[in-house]
Amino acid sequence: xxxxxxxxxxxxxxxxxxxxxxxxxxxxxxxxxxxxxxxxxxxxxxxxxxxxxxxxxxxxxxxxxxxxxxxxxxxxxxxxxxxxxxxxxxxxxxxxxxxxxxxxxxxxxxxxxxxxxxxxxxxxxxxxxxxxxxxxxxxxxxxxxxxxxxxxxxxxxxxxxxxxxxxxxxxxxxxxxxxxxxxxxxxxxxxxxxxxxxxxxxxxxxxxxxxxxxxxxxxxxxx
Amino acid sequence: xxxxxxxxxxxxxxxxxxxxxxxxxxxxxxxxxxxxxxxxxxxxxxxxxxxxxxxxxxxxxxxxxxxxxxxxxxxxxxxxxxxxxxxxxxxxxxxxxxxxxxxxxxxxxxxxxxxxxxxxxxxxxxxxxxxxxxxxxxxxxxxxxxxxxxxxxxxxxxxxxxxxxxxxxxxxxxxxxxxxxxxxxxxxxxxxxxxxxxxxxxxxxxxxxxxxxxxxxxxxxxxxxx
Numbered sequence: 041x042x043x044x045x046x047x048x049x050x051x052x053x054x055x056x057x058x059x060x061x062x063x064x065x066x067x068x069x070x071x072x073x074x075x076x077x078x079x080x081x082x083x084x085x086x087x088x089x090x091x092x093x094x095x096x097x098x099x100x101x102x103x104x105x106x107x108x109x110x111x112x113x114x115x116x117x118x119x120x121x122x123x124x125x126x127x128x129x130x131x132x133x134x135x136x137x138x139x140x141x142x143x144x145x146x147x148x149x150x151x152x153x154x155x156x157x158x159x160x161x162x163x164x165x166x167x168x169x170x171x172x173x174x175x176x177x178x179x180x181x182x183x184x185x186x187x188x189x190x191x192x193x194x195x196x197x198x199x200x201x202x203x204x205x206x207x208x209x210x211x212x213x214x215x216x217x218x219x220x221x222x223x224x225x226x227x228x229x230x231x232x233x234x235x236x237x238x239x240x241x242x243x244x245x246x247x248x249x250x251x252x253x254x255x256x257x258x259x260x261x262x263x
Numbered sequence: 264x265x266x267x268x269x270x271x272x273x274x275x276x277x278x279x280x281x282x283x284x285x286x287x288x289x290x291x292x293x294x295x296x297x298x299x300x301x302x303x304x305x306x307x308x309x310x311x312x313x314x315x316x317x318x319x320x321x322x323x324x325x326x327x328x329x330x331x332x333x334x335x336x337x338x339x340x341x342x343x344x345x346x347x348x349x350x351x352x353x354x355x356x357x358x359x360x361x362x363x364x365x366x367x368x369x370x371x372x373x374x375x376x377x378x379x380x381x382x383x384x385x386x387x388x389x390x391x392x393x394x395x396x397x398x399x400x401x402x403x404x405x406x407x408x409x410x411x412x413x414x415x416x417x418x419x420x421x422x423x424x425x426x427x428x429x430x431x432x433x434x435x436x437x438x439x440x441x442x443x444x445x446x447x448x449x450x451x452x453x454x455x456x457x458x459x460x461x462x463x464x465x466x467x468x469x470x471x472x473x474x475x476x477x478x479x480x481x482x483x484x485x486x487x488x489x
Binding site for chain 2: 043110111112113114115116117119120122123197200201202204205207208209215218219221222227230231233234235237238241242245
């Protein structure tokens with residue numbers, strides 16, 4: 041019980057919320073890292089997935105790369121990047137590692153979504169004289185949106201989690217509050233930081249859940 | 264004054280044979296710790312997941328809360344999970360294992376439940392007609408038929424656990440992660456690369472091993488394809 045009250049006291053102290061090491065600054069860093077990396081990963085993964093899905097090629101490769109990605113420890117990749125020239129550009133290692141691990145789920149989900157579009161619908165569109173480009177943007181892309189958005193959601197939650205590990209390798213974000221707590225041997229600070237990160241991750245997850253419910257009916261996945 | 268030896272360790276190269284031979288003991292200890300933490304976490308996860316999945320299958324109302332709870336656990340970032348359990352277990356290997364167990368639960372429960380639900384109703388009725396009781400039905404019909412889906416979940420859970428153990432370095436029980444962490448602070452390139460590569464090799468070996476086990480214990484899935 042004493043840990044809980046000590047954690048509450050840590051969180052209630054306004055001094056812990058302000059300044060460069062404060063909660064607000066770290067939260068902003070975490071949010072910024074997540075958003076920038078999510079946008080970058082989407083810019084890389086989605087065009088590739090759309091073209092591959094439209095052509096119906098390279099899917100097995102994308103899925104295999106995605107599976108192998110699970111075996112590679114994010115933390116180790118972060119440290120490896122830190123020791124290369126990438127380590128000299130501020131948040132460079134964090135951004136590169138985050139994007140590297142966010143691309144596979146985006147790619148596979150969008151690809152599978154494109155491939156699962158009913159072949160009859162595709163043939164009907166072709167029969168109506170649609171060109172390949174019209175078919176891709178007016179038929180295949182809208183119909184694959186539920187799976188594509190599921191990939192974005194997985195990538196977003198994963199980015200929030202990975203941005204936390206980045207603090208172990210000198211990156212910014214909420215994870216820094218936890219690592220600083222370990223260095224100070226302050227259990228209340230470690231637990232407070234962990235609670236903040238967990239709440240942030242859950243908020244992102246539920247934000248996507250709500251957006252999915254409110255979205256247009258055809259964009260809702262039958263999950 | 265003696266000059267520093269001019270070998271790959273002194274030059275701090277990424278790939279270094281001298282590192283492998285001189286630190287064999289340290290590497291071996293880290294690999295053993297890595298394997299122990301992973302195996303313990305996956306086995307405990309399995310021991311908790313099987314009853315949870317069976318209960319959720321038996322009583323439909325239990326499925327929603329069980330799935331929701333394990334999904335929430337999975338959403339919590341690993342560093343935060345280890346930190347949240349800190350007051351309970353302190354700086355110990357138990358802390359790392361407990362965190363990994365909670366992660367493996369989502370994947371295991373979800374896949375087991377999907378496997379159990381996919382058992383055809385006719386099959387279950389046929390077994391009942393042959394006079395099978397609920398326990399015998401579960402052990403000899405339902406669980407074996409759920410094996411392929413369960414093994415798929417087990418493989419993903421194991422591979423993820425191998426890579427997540429590294430984060431345990433924050434409390435000093437991260438197996439190969441400890442070497443990566445120490446190598447980061449001293450810019451010891453050979454140590455970081457060697458430990459990372461070993462980690463990936465362990466994950467791939469574990470996945471192949473489980474794939475072999477899966478083929479051995481589910482011979483009927485191959486007969487259908489051949």
